Amino acid sequence: MGLQIARGRAIKTATRSFRNSSDDAARAPVAKLNLPGPKADLRFPIGQAARAFYRRFWPGTGPAEWNDWRWQMRARIRTLEELARIFRLSEDEYAAVARHQGALPVGITPYYASLMGLTDASEPLRRTHIMTGDEYLRGPGEDDDPLSEDHDTVAPGLVHRYPDRVLFLTTGTCSTYCRYCTRSRLVGNPGGEYHFSTRQWGEAIAYLEAHTEVRDVLLSGGDPLTLSDDKLDWLLGRLRAIPHIEFLRIGTKMPVVTPQRVTRGLVRVLKKHHPLWMSLHFTHPAELTREVTEATARLADAGVPLGSQTVLLKDVNDDADVMTQLMHGLLKNRVKPYTSINAIPSGVRRISAPGWTRGLRSFGPCAATPPAMPRRSL
Secondary structure (H helix, E strand, O other): OOHHHHHHHHOOOOOOOOOOOHHHHHHHHHHHHHHHHOOOOOOOOOOOOHHHHHHHHHHOOOHHHOOOOOHHHOOOOHHHHHHHOOOOOOOHHHHHHHHHHOOOOOEEEEEHOOOOOOOOOOOOOHHOOOOOOHHHOOOOOOOOOOOOOOHHHHEEOOEEOOOOOEEOOOOOOOOOOOOOOOOOOOOOOOOOOOOOOEEEEEEEHHHOOOOOOOOOEEEEEOOOHHHOHHHHHHHHHHOOOOOOOOEEEEEHHHHHHHHHHHHHHHHHHHHOOOOEEEEEEEOHHHOOHHHHHHHHHHHHHHOEEEEEEEEEEEEEOOOOOHHHHHHHEEEEOOEEEEEEEEEEOOOOOOOOOOOHHHHHHHOOOHHHOHHHHOOOEO
């Protein structure tokens, strides 16, 4: 009986009050033990630093809430007040956040914030997510749409530039907002020019059905994994039903910044739609936590080939030792280093590119281990 009660507690779902009720857990029927989702997902590991972090800044929160990706989304750090509660902001950071309006707001999940330096404004992960005054400068060659995606948009959210492949922008939402984003014009901007809906998905799907030359669809955004399981399942199913579409790919940062998103339920959805590939956005070896290892293991065990894309950022990862640690760490987590991207001027000058010479030097030691070298550099 004691074991049954303990298991009953283990499957208790998160509540809005963020409080655990041991009485309710004890009364939970034993039959709930057969439900694989909540029971398994609560076994998601929590690193020691993360546990200390949420106990300090979200008192009353327990493992059930912390491991619930929806709680991570709801509890994102979105305002100057929330930032100042957790981080010791520099004068530059404080002024920049106070000034911000429009797209690409501050957005950091509690989990990802737990990896950042709370007092050091130069800490690499913090630099990639908390804005400074440089973001409001505009230099030569910078553009709101640096990849000219709008020019090649053929249906809402559908970019058809290359003959046999398309980019499908499914949402404008990310769980965290990178300050170097090349789609800063559209993400996190409710009520703005760019909208995403299932009706627009239908228009994009109709275009794909009519264009038999398209074989490969890359789902991006925003981040497709911010969609609920049922919406993602529906979209993947509709795309998979088009006879001439052979490959589906998902570009996402969620398994890195919100690894709790990789639930057993999500894995079941993904396994239904093979062949399916996933490109994960990694930046720094500090991201290679126990939680991320669990997330990538679940995806790899589900038969999803994993590749990485890494943006080279000045004073963040443009260092040979840092990049070697990241590339080798990815391989140990069954993620193939695939693409390195020199930061592209995007109208958000938060972090500049390191320059090609310095950027390429960052990969020097990786050349001694060919699997650690990215396949492409852009």
